[in-house]
Amino acid sequence: MTSYDDARLSGCTPFEEELTNAMNRFANSAVTPDFDAPQILRRTRRRRTVGIAAVAAALIAAGGGTALATSVASNGGSTPAATGTATDSDATTILYVGSVTIPVDFAGMDLVLAKPLLEKTQTKLGTVTKKAVTGCKPGSIIEVSPHAPATVKKGDAVNFVICTA
Known part of the structure; x- marks a missing residue:
């Protein structure tokens, strides 16, 4: 110092x-x-x-597997494939699980991916019809019946329209 x-x-x-x-x-x-x-x-x-x-x-x-699967399926890079008369709301439905309603956007999803979602919510696969729409991926869902705002409950059937391009 x-x-x-x-x-x-x-x-x-x-x-x-x-x-x-x-x-x-x-x-x-x-x-x-x-x-x-x-x-x-x-x-x-x-x-x-x-x-x-x-x-x-x-x-x-x-038990949130349905919510996770719907968010992954709707954000998984698939875009709504409808370019004709179908709109985004035509391919959206609301599934009812217990006391929770879950909106599911089936637009652009393959039928193979949609079936497990229906099984998880204990709903049934109704009629599957094919429709030729230009600009969509073949085999993808373009319409759902019943669609939002209708609610699908346990045991109800969900009908799909699939693109054949």
């Missing part, structure tokens, strides 16, 4: 000078941290994937 007179000449108090010296010693001796950005990114993605899988498993175990 220096004397008080020497510190006053430099414009610093003894405490400030000692603090500055301590910070300089630390800055000159500390090891620079090494970050592995790709490793951190992989770990973050892995944790996010495990978290999403855990939430999905919990929803399915708690």
